[in-house]
Amino acid sequence: MAFVILDPCGPEKAAECVSVCPVDCIEEGPDQFYIDPDVCIDCGACKAVCPVSAIEEEYDLTPDQEVFLEKAEEFFANR
Numbered sequence: 456m457a458f459v460i461l462d463p464c465g466p467e468k469a470a471e472c473v474s475v476c477p478v479d480c481i482e483e484g485p486d487q488f489y490i491d492p493d494v495c496i497d498c499g500a501c502k503a504v505c506p507v508s509a510i511e512e513e514y515d516l517t518p519d520q521e522v523f524l525e526k527a528e529e530f531f532a533n534r
Contacts, residue, residue: 456513458485458502459524460488461488463509472501472510482530491534 460472464487472488474483480494481501490501494514502510513524 456497456520457514457524458490458493458497458499458510459489459492459516459520459527460501461509461511461520461523462474462522463507464488464489467507467509469506471504471506475500484530489530491531492524492527 462483468482468487470484470488472490473483476496477498477500478496480491480496481488482487482491487509490510497512499512504514511520516524
């Protein structure tokens, strides 16, 4: 499982999550930050520091939030 950054990140783009990630799997995209689902070790450090509560575990996503996992997968697909 991986963590996923949701919509509240877009307008805020707070970067606290980037500096606490032990595997450097969070990158800034054009509209928000993204977590690489293939690299995330599910430690939860990012969620603990997010000031806008924009990070959820993949298995806790509602159907309408699953688009954010898809966006992250697309963002990292060609890297």
